[in-house]
Amino acid sequence: MTETPPPRRARAEIDLGALRANVRTLRARVAPHVQVMAVVKADAYGHGAIRCARAALDTGADWLGTATPHEALALRAAGITDARILCWLWTPGDPWAEGIEAGLDMTVSGMWALEELLAAARETGKRARVQLKGDTGLGRNGCQPADWPELVGEALKAESQGLLKITGLWSHFACADEPGHPSIASQLDVFRSMLDYAEKAGVEPEVRHIANSPATLTLPESHFDLVRPGIAMYGVSPSPELGTSADFGLRPVMSLIGSVALVKQVPGGHGVSYGHHYVTQGETTLGLIPLGYADGIPRHASGRGPVLVGGKVRTAAGRVAMDQFVVDLAGDRIEPGTEAVLFGPGDRGEPTAQDWAEAADTIAYEIVTRIGARIPRVYVNG
Structure with missing residues (x-):
């Protein structure tokens, strides 16, 4: 056998050995009970979602994460059928039924999304896997604290009817890449409050999570049940203020x-x-x-x-x-x-x-x- 010569004009070399080493390094930074989600959105940050997803799973990642349902469904179509996949950026008319059929964990941040998902659950006759996302201060996707009781209540009602299973509660940091930023402690307080409300109402989530790459690296109090490293998995520091890739034992991929x-x-x-x-x-x-x-x-x-x-x-x-x-x-x-x-x-x-x-x-x-x-x-x- 002869190796195919590399393209001469240009190429992006993707070092899967470095990626696997980074996954091991990130896993070593969290407690044994904390699961690791390998975020492969945006074609694995430009590195190639399918190859990187497989390498991460082979190295011990527990979950995959994508932004859009189409990214998640593409992983399923490529033969990644057993891994848990969370996708979070839904718009009206997106393929909820296909997501249910594919066994995706689907994020709901508002009542319109819950209504579309429930219609798809009735259509397919299958129970949807749902994670409720709270807006703890980032101001993007996620349910505002004032609207949280309604969303939790309606999701629990649908769960009692066998239409869905609430598998997770989660949120996202705004400034975890800025050491000491006051929003970090504030968001953690809001997240804990939203968790407390949901769990007292009867939600029994499999995972609770808020930690992105910078939080995985520097905020152990934010790890809860799962961390979601994205850019760090590819060996790029999430912020020069936090440290270089080498400082964290990561290698660019x-x-x-x-x-x-x-x-x-x-x-x-x-x-x-x-x-x-x-x-x-x-x-x-x-x-x-x-x-x-x-x-x-x-x-x-x-x-x-x-x-x-x-x-x-x-x-x-x-x-x-x-x-x-x-x-x-x-x-x-x-x-x-x-x-x-x-x-x-x-x-x-x-x-x-x-x-x-x-x-x-x-x-x-x-x-x-x-x-x-x-x-x-x-x-x-x-």
């Missing part, structure tokens, strides 16, 4: 690698890319990197995005275009086909996703999730 498409010598005073926002100071060599904002390279990083080429970190010269950008090689003679490493774990001196986030004035979450479908994912250490 994705490396983005391109291939230098063209090298040429140009005179001083030569404009580079649209708008000529970069002009060469003197005679130099330019290298063309065949990735652009259509591939997910942030245009906001024009003039700042770092790339390792020929053993040196270069900077995007001028504007990032749709399909390509340029680096000033400072006279170095680089052969076409030489690797250009945009980001990776940093072991070889290459930039990291966090470096690109800082160059683009954004967060590392966005850097990895925006890498587009035109970039093939190549799985290593699988």
